[in-house]
Amino acid sequence: MSKVLFTNPVVREDDQPRHVPYGMAMLAAIIMKQGHQVQAFDGNAWRPPNMEEVLTEVLRADRWDVVAVGGLSTTYKSIRTIVELAKKVAPRSLVVSGGGFLTSMPLDIMTLMPGIDVGVVGEAYETFPQLLAMLDKGDRDWSKVLGLIYRDGERNIRMTDPRPLLQEIDTLPYPAYELFPLEEIYFKNSMILLSEESMTARRRLDINASYGCSLICRFCFHLGLSGEMVQVDTPQGRDTMFNYDRELRWHSPRYIVDMVKYARDRFGVDFVSFLDENLMTMNASSGYKWLPEICRLWIAEGLQPSCVRDNVPHDPDKCRGVHFGGTSHATLVRQDVLVQMRQAGCSYLDYGLESFSDRILKNIGKASTRKFNERAVKITMEAGIRPIPNQIIGFPDEFFDSLLDDMDAWDRLGVVVYPFFATAYPGSEWYYTYKDKILKQYGGNLEAYLEDLGDATKITGVISENFNAVELLGLRELMVQRDRKRIVEYEKVWRRHHGEPKIPVFTGDNFWERVNDGGRTKKVAVKKAVVP
Amino acid sequence: MSRRDNIDAFKPEDAGKTPEEKGPKFLKGNYEVPGAVEKPAAAAGGKSSTQTFEDFARQRLGGSIAFVMKANTFVWKGDKPAEKNPEEPEKK
Numbered sequence: 001m002s003k004v005l006f007t008n009p010v011v012r013e014d015d016q017p018r019h020v021p022y023g024m025a026m027l028a029a030i031i032m033k034q035g036h037q038v039q040a041f042d043g044n045a046w047r048p049p050n051m052e053e054v055l056t057e058v059l060r061a062d063r064w065d066v067v068a069v070g071g072l073s074t075t076y077k078s079i080r081t082i083v084e085l086a087k088k089v090a091p092r093s094l095v096v097s098g099g100g101f102l103t104s105m106p107l108d109i110m111t112l113m114p115g116i117d118v119g120v121v122g123e124a125y126e127t128f129p130q131l132l133a134m135l136d137k138g139d140r141d142w143s144k145v146l147g148l149i150y151r152d153g154e155r156n157i158r159m160t161d162p163r164p165l166l167q168e169i170d171t172l173p174y175p176a177y178e179l180f181p182l183e184e185i186y187f188k189n190s191m192i193l194l195s196e197e198s199m200t201a202r203r204r205l206d207i208n209a210s211y212g213c214s215l216i217c218r219f220c221f222h223l224g225l226s227g228e229m230v231q232v233d234t235p236q237g238r239d240t241m242f243n244y245d246r247e248l249r250w251h252s253p254r255y256i257v258d259m260v261k262y263a264r265d266r267f268g269v270d271f272v273s274f275l276d277e278n279l280m281t282m283n284a285s286s287g288y289k290w291l292p293e294i295c296r297l298w299i300a301e302g303l304q305p306s307c308v309r310d311n312v313p314h315d316p317d318k319c320r321g322v323h324f325g326g327t328s329h330a331t332l333v334r335q336d337v338l339v340q341m342r343q344a345g346c347s348y349l350d351y352g353l354e355s356f357s358d359r360i361l362k363n364i365g366k367a368s369t370r371k372f373n374e375r376a377v378k379i380t381m382e383a384g385i386r387p388i389p390n391q392i393i394g395f396p397d398e399f400f401d402s403l404l405d406d407m408d409a410w411d412r413l414g415v416v417v418y419p420f421f422a423t424a425y426p427g428s429e430w431y432y433t434y435k436d437k438i439l440k441q442y443g444g445n446l447e448a449y450l451e452d453l454g455d456a457t458k459i460t461g462v463i464s465e466n467f468n469a470v471e472l473l474g475l476r477e478l479m480v481q482r483d484r485k486r487i488v489e490y491e492k493v494w495r496r497h498h499g500e501p502k503i504p505v506f507t508g509d510n511f512w513e514r515v516n517d518g519g520r521t522k523k524v525a526v527k528k529a530v531v532p
Numbered sequence: 533m534s535r536r537d538n539i540d541a542f543k544p545e546d547a548g549k550t551p552e553e554k555g556p557k558f559l560k561g562n563y564e565v566p567g568a569v570e571k572p573a574a575a576a577g578g579k580s581s582t583q584t585f586e587d588f589a590r591q592r593l594g595g596s597i598a599f600v601m602k603a604n605t606f607v608w609k610g611d612k613p614a615e616k617n618p619e620e621p622e623k624k
Contacts, residue, residue: 032562038562039561040559041558042560048558061559178560179561180560193585193592199584381602387600388596389598389600414600416590416601417593417599418593418594418595418597455595457595480593
């Protein structure tokens, strides 16, 4: 059996490490079950000041058959460090990479990081174990494994056919949380400022109850886990593209509640954050039965927090049970479901409201309106759950009117927010639409863009048709200060210089192009917006 | 070859040292690797009242930290019958 070293790259350096890398923990659990020997180095959790020294020590600690590393695009820089060091310090190890950063642009990543031997494109739950099984047999003919990108004998980059998504997801084990520093780091950083209960959480863990999202928000990337990933032949080679196909998968309520019970019994958790892209889209797809059944079982299995059961204020010293929070959607959320969720112990729901401008919402592809956003905030508050009203500015069609719409709604609803900037992460529709515009801002250097990407709280590649980075930064400050006067004054200045705003219209057909997908024709989002 | 030999083969400079001295720190796994785990970073504090939460969240505002003031809470009287769902999500 193989010896595998998982290395978790640093992410969100400005914040404390708060989240066990879920996919990595799941992969570790899968391969340990198969008998492989596994160690995990959580670089994000430990963040030693002498990272390279520590990493070197870790890489020298054993004869690793595989050094595995992966993460989101925002971990690009850290992953590159790990890959380069792995090739230098442990040259006999196979360096395998995966996750969103690779799946979104496998060809680019393999080109930018020559140290990666093999990349897992899309879901790794079956691909990675198969790769290890071949390694155990001494077989390195990766062309036989679906879902890989690799270098052949001549160092040419090859990609195999895509692997179908795992269907029986309840067969997955529970993530190997224990391989990550829970007591040392994560439980001490249990607090997340999303609700009173999550703020006072003592032992919080994340779980993932579903894969995918039915919506098509144009700034969003689904990691190749939503059935949206196809392959295309480009002049540079085979690559991935992403379309509007969807294949939603959700765990059974029994699996989910049993996993939470396991987390409580083994690790003593008092709070669980659902990582799901969008709990409500799964609930809607299940005929609105999934979340009610989870809540029913949650209570039946004794996970309901005692403060909720006894209708008393939450006291973290006395409360027994498990609170939770997750993700929601303004149009798909229902009042009756919120009441049931609150009864089970839900304390916050994260809403990607993004904007209170109907034009912006329509162009995003959010399937919501200002009215539905406001309704969602109200009914969530009324149910006793804190809605997290995420806002973004700097969309392609952002203009002064939409910014003022946001501010009006914030005042009506009591929203306190410091908005994100619209960011076209690799793999999203707007990444393809605005790639040229983005790269121009980085002197044509893709790697410089990848290194700059963060969690969208700071400006990176601007995709607004009307505002530049300086304007967006200034406008955000004025919005937060509710300084309508200066915003209105600046609009006059802006119009003197630019005239009328560009308001691109995004409709599905503007972005679909027919491509050949292994003999089948599929629609892929590649075309540019219509800018009048 | 034992695991200890393995490690020694890779780190001859460690020969003669105790496991704590020579073992890799920061590792967790399903088999024994010599060495102690490094001590952790500082813990976060926790408070409980709504006001404390909102004050604290306001200080740390940005990104996913955003909230709706409870003092602003209104009574939601349910969905108005006239309100229609917006268009279904665009699908292929």
